[in-house]
Amino acid sequence: MKFIKPCLFAFTVLLSISCTSQKEKSSLKDVYKNDFYIGTALDLNQINEKNKKEDSLIRKEFNAITAENIMKSMFTHPQKDKYDFTLSDKFVAYGEKNKMFIHGHTLIWHSQLAPWMQKIADSTEMKAFMKDHITTIVSKYKGRINSWDVVNEALNEDGTLRKSIFLKTLGEKYLVDAFKLAEKADSKVDLYYNDYNIEEPAKRAGAIALIKKIKAEGGKVDGVGIQGHWRLESPSLEEIEKSILEYSALGLKVAFTELDITVLPNPWDLKGADVNQNFEGSAKMNPYPQALPDSIQNKLAERYASIFKLFLKHKDKISRVTFWGVHDGQSWLNDWPIKGRTNYPLPFDRDLRHKKAYDSIKKLKETKK
Numbered sequence: 001m002k003f004i005k006p007c008l009f010a011f012t013v014l015l016s017i018s019c020t021s022q023k024e025k026s027s028l029k030d031v032y033k034n035d036f037y038i039g040t041a042l043d044l045n046q047i048n049e050k051n052k053k054e055d056s057l058i059r060k061e062f063n064a065i066t067a068e069n070i071m072k073s074m075f076t077h078p079q080k081d082k083y084d085f086t087l088s089d090k091f092v093a094y095g096e097k098n099k100m101f102i103h104g105h106t107l108i109w110h111s112q113l114a115p116w117m118q119k120i121a122d123s124t125e126m127k128a129f130m131k132d133h134i135t136t137i138v139s140k141y142k143g144r145i146n147s148w149d150v151v152n153e154a155l156n157e158d159g160t161l162r163k164s165i166f167l168k169t170l171g172e173k174y175l176v177d178a179f180k181l182a183e184k185a186d187s188k189v190d191l192y193y194n195d196y197n198i199e200e201p202a203k204r205a206g207a208i209a210l211i212k213k214i215k216a217e218g219g220k221v222d223g224v225g226i227q228g229h230w231r232l233e234s235p236s237l238e239e240i241e242k243s244i245l246e247y248s249a250l251g252l253k254v255a256f257t258e259l260d261i262t263v264l265p266n267p268w269d270l271k272g273a274d275v276n277q278n279f280e281g282s283a284k285m286n287p288y289p290q291a292l293p294d295s296i297q298n299k300l301a302e303r304y305a306s307i308f309k310l311f312l313k314h315k316d317k318i319s320r321v322t323f324w325g326v327h328d329g330q331s332w333l334n335d336w337p338i339k340g341r342t343n344y345p346l347p348f349d350r351d352l353r354h355k356k357a358y359d360s361i362k363k364l365k366e367t368k369k
């Protein structure tokens with residue numbers, strides 16, 4: 001007995017030391033490794049590994065990457081006869097070096113087009129552009145990029161097709177053509193349709209109809225990317241769950257591709273991510289310029305926890321969950337829909353410290369062990 005007591009004490013101390021160090025060592029990607037990829041979107045400085053602390057955080061916490069901007073057409077294809085892969089090569093090499101899942105964003109999108117593309121006015125020229133653009137880029141990274149957003153944001157909020165430059169010049173056939181060209185360039189890469197608000201009923205119905213049509217006409221669509229630019233109160237978990245079920249019933253992988261949650265007021269009740277909208281600011285519209293109050297910090301943590309609980313429930317249908325940025329300071333939501341605000345939409349703060357939201361997402365897995 002005399003011997004057992006000190007032994008038990010030593011064992012308990014050792015166990016708690018090992019648990020503590022385990023906890024410190026573990027990361028989002030580790031705790032979710034059997035469920036789905038945990039991704040982030042990288043900006044140029046992050047791709048260039050400018051900040052050592054930030055870089056080690058990225059490598060520790062995430063196992064999937066998307067380029068936040070540099071793979072958009074204005075950067076990769078600045079002139080008709082000129083591609084520039086300097087930045088995208090760095091991005092892909094970064095992912096390979098760190099054994100990450102690499103997602104390509106994006107091939108056909110009406111926004112962030114190079115100026116010369118915006119002048120394309122007829123179907124012959126647009127057809128030639130699409131063929132050259134998709135074939136060149138997808139072939140270049142064949143076998144190195146794991147999935148592509150082939151078409152991005154082709155829908156209006158009511159589920160009808162957006163009158164983009166592609167629809168105007170080619171009609172709706174551009175959609176199936178884009179997927180066919182991508183498959184031809186790399187038959188093994190996963191091909192996604194990516195959009196915001198496609199968890200909302202009308203737009204979801206539009207996305208389902210669109211994907212069915214592409215498939216019926218011979219296009220290969222492997223997955224749907226629900227962007228996930230969400231708010232504290234909406235969309236409801238019910239609509240998110242319905243979306244997971246309905247998209248996966250089409251035989252699609254479901255990815256949450258650009259997740260973030262705004263905590264700032266929005267007088268126009270704007271939803272989603274239409275980058276054309278912008279509004280002038282006021283102090284009332286920027287209520288937390290110094291720090292986020294605990295009450296809102298807690299709300300954000302609860303919201304993230306409930307969303308990830310749902311993701312875990314349907315982990316067999318979900319391929320990847322990617323946050324749109326590494327930390328709050330990087331987020332596009334500091335400048336949209338009002339420029340120069342201080343938003344707090346991600347699990348890491350401006351000083352790269354993890355927030356309650358991070359702990360709440362991780363805790364869901366740690367308590368299950």
Ligand code: G3I
Pocket residue numbers: 068069111112227258273275332
């Ligand atoms: O590169 C210029 C820089 O030279 C200049 O000094 C600075 C001044 O504002 O602007 C810089 O460009 C900005 C660029 O991001 C890089 O930071 C653009 O103004 C800005 O409009 C652009 O915003 C990006 C936005 O897409 C544009 O459409 C956001 O960073 C990016 O997060 C956002 O991402 C989109 C997804 O691709 C698709 N889904 C919606 C999502 C959020 O809008």
